[in-house]
Amino acid sequence: MNVGDELEPLTHVVTRADIRAYAEAGGDRNPLHLDDDVARAAGFDGVIAHGMFTMGHMASCVVAWAGAGAFVERISAQFRAPVRAGETIVAGGRVKAIDDDRVTVEAWVELARDGQTRDGQTRDDQTEWPVRKGEVVVRLAGPVGTGVDASG
């Protein structure tokens, strides 16, 4: 493993059923996530996914990469833009620092929108700027470099 290694991305299409299932499992039943009328009254064009739903995918991307026996010591994320039902989220990360068995990962969630940004402008790349941006400090089960496959 080396600083700069990229994690295998985790891609997921966000459905309304996902948002409802998250509301139950996570206990956040804010109508902003469940009722289009409430979401519109708050200035959105329909229900939005929970920030924690996408942060959860960001964590899952890192956990899958870190492997069995790893312990997440710290995880943080900023929620920078809403994610609407029907959108595709792509969670990813990059190794930022390695200190024995403790690895700091810069992590994020981007949106895949077929080259379209929120306002319909075409861009060259296929993902939008990170809608979630965070950092994860994880202690791996063993010292780095002994059988941990950085490619995930």
Place this chain on the structure above:
Amino acid sequence: MNPDAEGTTYPYVPFVVEPARVAAFREVVGQADGVPPTFVTAAEFSVMPLVIADPNLGLDFAKVVHGSQEYVYERPLVEGETLTVRTRIGSIRERAGAGFLTLVTELRDADDALVCTARSLMVERA
């Protein structure tokens, strides 16, 4: 929101790390096994009814979006264990008509040992 509500400590709430709920959470966030690192949100939201109903705070929950979140773990959560959830208002700020509420939540185990500290920034939109 009432800025004087800063420092409010809410009554302690017990939280069971229920295996069935952990499994449902894993499924929805795409994690294969273990307790997902963000599962502590379920403990935080077990206190939210007290925060939402706090007349001294005056939070309009339907206008609330999540601004940022951090978890710091002393040890992993263990499925089946019962923890105590202790939430306090860390800070209340206002900018451009929007309110910024920071909630600090500690999870402690049966020995009163700290397991996890959660910091949640909630934004009440203008």
